[in-house]
Amino acid sequence: xxxxxxxxxxxxxLTAGDIARRLGEKPAGDYSxxxxxxxxxxxxxxxxxxxxxxxxxxxxxxxxxxxLCLVSNELDLGTHAPDNLIQTSVPRTSFxxxxxxxxxxxxxxxxxxxxHASADVHETxxxxxxxxxxxxxxxxxxxxxxxxxxIGRDCEISAHVSVRYALIGDRVRLQAGARIGEDGFGVVPTxxxxxxxxxxxxxxxxxxxxxGANSCVDRGLIQDTVVGENSKIDNLCxxxxxxxxxxxxxxxxYGGISGSxxxxxxxxxxxxxxxxxxxxxxxxxxxxxxxxxMKDIPPGQTWAGSPAQPVLDWHRQTAWLAKQVRSRRG
Amino acid sequence: xxxxxxxxxxxxxLTAGDIARRLGEKPAGDYSxxxxxxxxxxxxxxxxxxxxxxxxxxxxxxxxxxxLCLVSNELDLGTHAPDNLIQTSVPRTSFxxxxxxxxxxxxxxxxxxxxHASADVHETxxxxxxxxxxxxxxxxxxxxxxxxxxIGRDCEISAHVSVRYALIGDRVRLQAGARIGEDGFGVVPTxxxxxxxxxxxxxxxxxxxxxGANSCVDRGLIQDTVVGENSKIDNLCxxxxxxxxxxxxxxxxYGGISGSxxxxxxxxxxxxxxxxxxxxxxxxxxxxxxxxxMKDIPPGQTWAGSPAQPVLDWHRQTAWLAKQVRSRRG
Amino acid sequence: xxxxxxxxxxxxxLTAGDIARRLGEKPAGDYSxxxxxxxxxxxxxxxxxxxxxxxxxxxxxxxxxxxLCLVSNELDLGTHAPDNLIQTSVPRTSFxxxxxxxxxxxxxxxxxxxxHASADVHETxxxxxxxxxxxxxxxxxxxxxxxxxxIGRDCEISAHVSVRYALIGDRVRLQAGARIGEDGFGVVPTxxxxxxxxxxxxxxxxxxxxxGANSCVDRGLIQDTVVGENSKIDNLCxxxxxxxxxxxxxxxxYGGISGSxxxxxxxxxxxxxxxxxxxxxxxxxxxxxxxxxMKDIPPGQTWAGSPAQPVLDWHRQTAWLAKQVRSRRG
Numbered sequence: 001x002x003x004x005x006x007x008x009x010x011x012x013x014l015t016a017g018d019i020a021r022r023l024g025e026k027p028a029g030d031y032s033x034x035x036x037x038x039x040x041x042x043x044x045x046x047x048x049x050x051x052x053x054x055x056x057x058x059x060x061x062x063x064x065x066x067x068l069c070l071v072s073n074e075l076d077l078g079t080h081a082p083d084n085l086i087q088t089s090v091p092r093t094s095f096x097x098x099x100x101x102x103x104x105x106x107x108x109x110x111x112x113x114x115x116h117a118s119a120d121v122h123e124t125x126x127x128x129x130x131x132x133x134x135x136x137x138x139x140x141x142x143x144x145x146x147x148x149x150x151i152g153r154d155c156e157i158s159a160h161v162s163v164r165y166a167l168i169g170d171r172v173r174l175q176a177g178a179r180i181g182e183d184g185f186g187v188v189p190t191x192x193x194x195x196x197x198x199x200x201x202x203x204x205x206x207x208x209x210x211x212g213a214n215s216c217v218d219r220g221l222i223q224d225t226v227v228g229e230n231s232k233i234d235n236l237c238x239x240x241x242x243x244x245x246x247x248x249x250x251x252x253x254y255g256g257i258s259g260s261x262x263x264x265x266x267x268x269x270x271x272x273x274x275x276x277x278x279x280x281x282x283x284x285x286x287x288x289x290x291x292x293x294m295k296d297i298p299p300g301q302t303w304a305g306s307p308a309q310p311v312l313d314w315h316r317q318t319a320w321l322a323k324q325v326r327s328r329r330g
Numbered sequence: 331x332x333x334x335x336x337x338x339x340x341x342x343x344l345t346a347g348d349i350a351r352r353l354g355e356k357p358a359g360d361y362s363x364x365x366x367x368x369x370x371x372x373x374x375x376x377x378x379x380x381x382x383x384x385x386x387x388x389x390x391x392x393x394x395x396x397x398l399c400l401v402s403n404e405l406d407l408g409t410h411a412p413d414n415l416i417q418t419s420v421p422r423t424s425f426x427x428x429x430x431x432x433x434x435x436x437x438x439x440x441x442x443x444x445x446h447a448s449a450d451v452h453e454t455x456x457x458x459x460x461x462x463x464x465x466x467x468x469x470x471x472x473x474x475x476x477x478x479x480x481i482g483r484d485c486e487i488s489a490h491v492s493v494r495y496a497l498i499g500d501r502v503r504l505q506a507g508a509r510i511g512e513d514g515f516g517v518v519p520t521x522x523x524x525x526x527x528x529x530x531x532x533x534x535x536x537x538x539x540x541x542g543a544n545s546c547v548d549r550g551l552i553q554d555t556v557v558g559e560n561s562k563i564d565n566l567c568x569x570x571x572x573x574x575x576x577x578x579x580x581x582x583x584y585g586g587i588s589g590s591x592x593x594x595x596x597x598x599x600x601x602x603x604x605x606x607x608x609x610x611x612x613x614x615x616x617x618x619x620x621x622x623x624m625k626d627i628p629p630g631q632t633w634a635g636s637p638a639q640p641v642l643d644w645h646r647q648t649a650w651l652a653k654q655v656r657s658r659r660g
Numbered sequence: 661x662x663x664x665x666x667x668x669x670x671x672x673x674l675t676a677g678d679i680a681r682r683l684g685e686k687p688a689g690d691y692s693x694x695x696x697x698x699x700x701x702x703x704x705x706x707x708x709x710x711x712x713x714x715x716x717x718x719x720x721x722x723x724x725x726x727x728l729c730l731v732s733n734e735l736d737l738g739t740h741a742p743d744n745l746i747q748t749s750v751p752r753t754s755f756x757x758x759x760x761x762x763x764x765x766x767x768x769x770x771x772x773x774x775x776h777a778s779a780d781v782h783e784t785x786x787x788x789x790x791x792x793x794x795x796x797x798x799x800x801x802x803x804x805x806x807x808x809x810x811i812g813r814d815c816e817i818s819a820h821v822s823v824r825y826a827l828i829g830d831r832v833r834l835q836a837g838a839r840i841g842e843d844g845f846g847v848v849p850t851x852x853x854x855x856x857x858x859x860x861x862x863x864x865x866x867x868x869x870x871x872g873a874n875s876c877v878d879r880g881l882i883q884d885t886v887v888g889e890n891s892k893i894d895n896l897c898x899x900x901x902x903x904x905x906x907x908x909x910x911x912x913x914y915g916g917i918s919g920s921x922x923x924x925x926x927x928x929x930x931x932x933x934x935x936x937x938x939x940x941x942x943x944x945x946x947x948x949x950x951x952x953x954m955k956d957i958p959p960g961q962t963w964a965g966s967p968a969q970p971v972l973d974w975h976r977q978t979a980w981l982a983k984q985v986r987s988r989r990g
Contacts, residue, residue: 124456141456158512175509176494177820193908212512214566214837236546238914254568292949306966505843507837565876580854
């Protein structure tokens with residue numbers, strides 16, 4: 001999916017020739033091919049620039065439909081038609097370098113915010129240009145609603161909340177100090193060490209979502225971060241970039257979900273559960289408080305412990321261990 | 331204890347008949363019985379509406395003095411005088427549905443805040459109507475003090491703090507971004523999934539309390555959340571709704587106390603200690619950093635680990651386990 | 661190192677006689693010796709007041725160059741020249757009592773902030789007197805920049821950030837709700853229980869540092885808290901007072917570093933890692949997610965678990981334990 005023009009503005013279209021010149025590389029194919037947006041590789045279309053930094057074996061099964069794709073010069077291109085490729089040393093870094101120069105925030109200079117007459121915006125709150133606030137929605141003291149942000153009906157946005165690069169459904173509750181749409185924790189290697197990368201995705205909170213006080217939902221890198229309908233998230237939680245939280249999910253305090261995690265519908269998480277990057281939690285699974293989840297969990301199962309394991313194994317292990325020690329105590 | 335009228339305003343008194351009609355039920359007893367407030371069942375008086383969602387065996391020993399009590403229609407009422415009861419399918423949900431329609435925030439429209447002449451309120455801070463700020467208290471930049479909030483003398487309220495539905499003693503320190511009095515994490519089941527419930531309690535911080543940066547003290551559901559005299563709470567801590575923290579308690583960073591917990595006087599908690607719902611920690615107990623407490627802890631004991639156990643057992647277990655593995659290493 | 665006059669203002673110089681009188685003690689040596697600032701004992705010079713609350717054996721190897729040092733009256737002074745000493749019962753408490761009366765915030769009343777013409781300060785942000793904002797730096801909505809704070813070039817300060825008692829380098833990114841320079845979690849014993857102590861140090865963020873949303877970097881007690889060049893810290897992290905984080909360190913979400921910790925260059929920490937007070941983490945060490953570190957870790961090693969141990973031991977232990985339980989399952 002290309003980037004949302006409500007939040008990000010692109011400079012002039014880039015040709016393969018332009019990009020190759022900036023990178024000091026040469027395109028494998030057509031110099032005149034032109035891109036106007038960016039995308040994740042899986043979802044890129046003919047007008048999009050993307051990058052591929054997977055392994056050779058992923059490459060072989062990868063069908064790239066992007067207008068232009070940056071790939072590692074260590075990759076054996078094999079039978080891929082090279083027309084839309086530029087090889088370079090670190091595609092991810094090159095890609096974000098290009099983005100930094102090419103993409104800026106959409107300022108919405110000439111579009112005042114559209115605040116419904118029935119909305120109640122506290123006198124100290126700030127709603128930016130291009131933002132829209134729906135019927136009966138309340139915006140609390142010192143809340144900041146960023147440019148282009150869309151907020152639905154009957155929402156409660158509490159004090160000191162910040163919302164940027166986000167689309168918010170109806171009946172959403174954001175408690176005080178919630179941070180919606182900040183950059184994720186993404187770095188790329190450069191000659192001078194790790195460099196923070198700008199994020200071009202969005203944070204999507206569907207209808208009926210609650211986010212607790214001082215919790216953070218980062219926006220996606222290029223894709224979106226999504227919290228599904230009616231999911232309830234407690235205080236001081238963290239939802240990383242590109243993570244998809246399903247519907248009717250409950251996450252208690254300090255739930256920490258890393259980036260690119262998939263959480264199925266109806267999952268219930270006790271307090272202080274951590275989930276590693278790229279892990280998938282099946283529908284209806286339950287995670288006991290204090291779990292540290294390092295791998296995928298099948299639907300409907302209950303897991304516990306760190307590293308997390310099925311809850312019965314965890315109980316058995318905990319009990320067995322206590323017994324061993326007790327029997328040696330005397 | 332009924333709800334504090336400084337924070338919540340009730341609509342017209344409700345009769346048993348009104349309530350039964352709204353729920354599509356019929357009262358077991360007197361249709362004309364009238365309530366003007368709400369309460370937890372244990373503390374309800376003759377003017378209060380409450381709900382009971384305990385088990386049959388709890389019911390049998392429960393003495394309800396409420397004006398009106400919603401109870402499950404699966405309950406065998408037994409020998410209870412039915413005069414003050416309405417049976418319904420999910421009392422908790424019905425109760426909060428009624429409350430949502432009946433209770434609103436007290437707006438204090440005609441009562442400007444009472445700020446002592448010696449108080450120092452930053453030019454960017456906002457003190458709402460009906461609030462009171464004591465002598466020499468400092469209110470920092472962008473702090474928000476909600477309607478009806480009372481703050482004592484010699485307090486330091488730092489930048490971006492929000493305080494709502496709260497009573498704050500003397501010499502209290504709230505560091506930047508602390509969130510006092512937000513809703514707790516309470517949901518009730520409805521036909522369309524979990525529904526967030528509004529909270530009608532308060533957050534009480536007694537004299538000499540410190541709350542660290544970005545920490546959260548949720549207000550109670552109907553009762554209060556209380557932090558006792560001189561207790562010191564570090565950054566990024568979470569105190570759940572209805573929890574009572576005693577006096578002279580020390581809680582290091584990331585201390586996460588769930589709802590309805592009792593923490594005795596003089597308890598000391600290392601960093602990142604979690605405590606489950608409804609647990610009791612005895613006076614003077616100590617919890618080692620990283621403990622996950624799932625059950626009550628007697629006074630004066632030191633516990634560690636997750637799930638937490640007495641610290642000597644935990645040391646023994648840790649050491650024994652290390653030895654087992656070491657002896658198999660070679 | 662004495663305290664930075666950009667942030668703290670001292671009353672009139674104090675003589676040993678003044679101090680002894682206030683404490684109800686008598687100086688061991690010269691009554692006319694004068695101090696104008698405070699310092700940690702190791703770094704104190706001839707104009708500084710400090711306190712020593714170490715043990716007798718530490719005292720014997722301690723060379724105090726302070727103008728005046730408060731020491732316990734239980735200490736055997738031995739061969740130390742007593743000229744610069746005052747003995748008292750609880751030196752730490754007496755020291756901070758004196759400081760509270762002697763030191764106040766520097767108000768910079770007559771120095772408007774120095775904001776570079778190319779800086780972009782949001783209309784709702786507040787930059788205090790005596791602060792300086794460098795070229796092209798952006799200050800977001802409702803951000804608060806405290807008196808005397810220095811911020812370099814090309815920084816991005818997001819919404820609702822507070823920065824106090826801090827020096828910030830170039831290219832620093834502070835995400836929404838970050839808290840820089842609040843008091844640490846320090847208490848001293850008094851007759852009426854634990855008393856919060858004011859902090860007189862600074863928070864230093866070097867060039868290229870990123871701090872995530874709602875993360876906290878406390879300022880030092882007297883020394884500084886430092887985050888080194890190019891280190892990247894995720895959301896909801898906590899860096900305690902007096903802690904030194906090296907260069908190119910990566911700390912994932914919920915990284916919780918207690919006070920007076922040393923973290924070497926290039927250390928990488930997974931999510932939810934906790935580190936106890938006064939621990940040292942060697943250069944290039946790696947800490948697996950969920951580690952709880954209670955002791956020093958040598959350079960280059962990878963540790964895991966809580967309490968943390970070398971990662972291979974942890975894997976071995978985890979696997980062995982799982983096997984024991986599995987073999988007993990059937």
